[in-house]
Amino acid sequence: MSNNVLVLIFVLQLNIMKNFLLSSIGKKVAMALSAIFLMIFLLQHFLINITSVFSEDIFNMLSHFMGTNFLVQFILQPILIAGVIFHFVMGFVLEIQNRRATKYEYQKTRGGANSTWMSRNMIWSGLVILSFLILHFIDFWIPEMEYKYIDFMPDDPNRYHHELVEKFQDPLKVFFYCFSFILLSLHLLHGFSSSLKSMGTNKAYTSSVKTLGYIYSIGLPAGFCFIAIFHYLTH
Amino acid sequence: MKLTLKIWRQKNSESKGQMVSYEIDNISPDMSFLEMLDVLNARLILEDDDPISFDHDCREGICGSCSLFINGQAHGPDRRITTCQLHMRKFKDGDTIYVEPFRAKAFPVIKDLVIDRSAFDRIQHSGGYISVNTSGNTQDANSIPINKEDADNAFDAATCIGCGACVATCKNSSAMLFVGAKISQYSLLPQGKTEASRRVLNMVNQMDLEGFGNCSNTGACEVECPKGISLDNIARMNRELLKASLKK
Ligand code: SF4
Numbered sequence A: 001m002s003n004n005v006l007v008l009i010f011v012l013q014l015n016i017m018k019n020f021l022l023s024s025i026g027k028k029v030a031m032a033l034s035a036i037f038l039m040i041f042l043l044q045h046f047l048i049n050i051t052s053v054f055s056e057d058i059f060n061m062l063s064h065f066m067g068t069n070f071l072v073q074f075i076l077q078p079i080l081i082a083g084v085i086f087h088f089v090m091g092f093v094l095e096i097q098n099r100r101a102t103k104y105e106y107q108k109t110r111g112g113a114n115s116t117w118m119s120r121n122m123i124w125s126g127l128v129i130l131s132f133l134i135l136h137f138i139d140f141w142i143p144e145m146e147y148k149y150i151d152f153m154p155d156d157p158n159r160y161h162h163e164l165v166e167k168f169q170d171p172l173k174v175f176f177y178c179f180s181f182i183l184l185s186l187h188l189l190h191g192f193s194s195s196l197k198s199m200g201t202n203k204a205y206t207s208s209v210k211t212l213g214y215i216y217s218i219g220l221p222a223g224f225c226f227i228a229i230f231h232y233l234t235h
Numbered sequence B: 001m002k003l004t005l006k007i008w009r010q011k012n013s014e015s016k017g018q019m020v021s022y023e024i025d026n027i028s029p030d031m032s033f034l035e036m037l038d039v040l041n042a043r044l045i046l047e048d049d050d051p052i053s054f055d056h057d058c059r060e061g062i063c064g065s066c067s068l069f070i071n072g073q074a075h076g077p078d079r080r081i082t083t084c085q086l087h088m089r090k091f092k093d094g095d096t097i098y099v100e101p102f103r104a105k106a107f108p109v110i111k112d113l114v115i116d117r118s119a120f121d122r123i124q125h126s127g128g129y130i131s132v133n134t135s136g137n138t139q140d141a142n143s144i145p146i147n148k149e150d151a152d153n154a155f156d157a158a159t160c161i162g163c164g165a166c167v168a169t170c171k172n173s174s175a176m177l178f179v180g181a182k183i184s185q186y187s188l189l190p191q192g193k194t195e196a197s198r199r200v201l202n203m204v205n206q207m208d209l210e211g212f213g214n215c216s217n218t219g220a221c222e223v224e225c226p227k228g229i230s231l232d233n234i235a236r237m238n239r240e241l242l243k244a245s246l247k248k
């Protein structure tokens, strides 16, 4: 009996959360949550990649751990992929809904008078990042999956560093890589503080969120570009 | 001043509408924008032409009816004012000025520059009030101690005049600044707390039903709002909705 009551409460709760998530604010919060999740992932990704600049061994060790750990491979990786897909699909859905809500175009607009270019063009910076991600998948992720789970190649804990360096020997690739990170920076310059605002952050934190946002949004993409250019120039 | 006006003309809600050009001369820089339109209308009437319909009432920035998207900005180029408070001295002799109605799917044009903002009324009706019991035993509001910061924030939120500039200027036609202000105004005060959950759920639901877009925090609304309603009200509404959804 008490089990039935618990199930009923759970179903009711799910139903309420469904209503919340389907509301305009719920969608906004869901978008923000996926953004925060992706930003945490990106920071972690950066912290590992930056080690490749100063220590081949540490980079190999960390990459080997990430590439072979069960929790990372079979739990965190699928969650990450789901998060990426959710963020993009939701971004498109919201864009379509918003275009429907505006419907009529003004003959003359001055968007720059009241908002930043970044905030008005999240869909475009997002699309560049999406195309980068597709290439990144083809370039890094698919060969990695093939190596491990299709070809069942022997486990080589020292292969990661030279594989990474090799990828950055093509100047065109380095250029597109850096270009995408500039767009990512623009995306984050709005997205970082926007996601925290969507979560309802109190105004007492506005200025610290802003400062932290600048540091993250400029520092992180610049760091990724530095890694690419460093390996291109030094090898 | 001599000006070229490009004004949106639309016979009724069904017709297509287009921009029509008017040359106008002898405009005093001290006239308000609406007075300038009055001068043009007086001429159109003399010429047996259809005068331009536009909304206005108080002409002192408190009723929120005057709207207009002027040269690409809600209420024109100045800040913290409504169109009736905009003066012609903000423009230069020889300027071309674009005058369009506030646009959003939820704000259909009725005629020329007049739009239907009843969507805001319906949102208000769904919860933007407190059900006061006037039995005679009601406590005097002044005797209820209220934190100064909360009182100030509630009062700031209450200055929203429902003009719709936030929606008109938003690239997503989102009404969240308006709804956020209306929710904050009550939820910060003890009198409004009792119905806070029901209010936020119903008002957000009505806002979505009216077909307004989703907020993406561009902040344009806050800049264009004649009363300086802050984005914090949207953040507060988000918190209130989350709280209410979990409580329900
Ligand atoms: S929030 Fe500001 S812009 Fe929006 S309706 Fe209220 S007063 Fe007008």
Ligand code: FES
Residues within 6 Å of the ligand: B055, B056, B057, B058, B059, B060, B061, B062, B063, B064, B065, B066, B067, B082, B083, B084, B085
């Ligand atoms: S006419 Fe009342 S605010 Fe402009």
